[in-house]
Amino acid sequence: NAGVTQTPKFQVLKTGQSMTLQCAQDMNHEYMSWYRQDPGMGLRLIHYSVGAGITDQGEVPNGYNVSRSTTEDFPLRLLSAAPSQTSVYFCASSPRQGRIGYTFGSGTRLTVV
């Protein structure tokens, strides 16, 4: 089925470890983004990309890196995990025109201990 595939669904990390959250979409969407969701704070934008080779920072980029080598893939890297990065992470994609809205991945619940 067409959509946004996000892996893993759950992850526990120790402080200082690094990892990559994977995100892939098969809808040829130009725009992809990563959000974190924390209680009472809604969705906060971490990084986004408007096309292959183009990325930019969102509201809360510190401690995260992204790259976009292809239209389909947009991985999020945690460089050195901290307890403050415990959250639910969502990847989302949208066509440039944007009228139809975002398609979201199923989310990753990350716990840093």
Next chain:
Amino acid sequence: AQTVTQSQPEMSVQEAETVTLSCTYDTSESDYYLFWYKQPPSRQMILVIRQEAYKQQNATENRFSVNFQKAAKSFSLKISDSQLGDAAMYFCAYRRPPTSGTYKYIFGTGTRLKVLA
């Protein structure tokens, strides 16, 4: 900068009744898109309904409809004949048009809807 405000952190509704969730936004632009997303306990974000600012007619999707008041910058969601499956967190979102050169979505903080049997 654009902002989206959902002033009701939590609401309750009796099954089969109607409930309205509020959303206001701040923008200086005339063309934009507005969305309501539903997040059930499964965590999946689901698009409920969308509205294009240049359209005066309020969007409707089955039991879901919006009251779009452009001048007041208000975009409320009405759920009719509420069902237990409607229990979820609901997020309002704003997106600037592609002509703005940016594609960012701005989300409100959400309203948790409880449906009482």
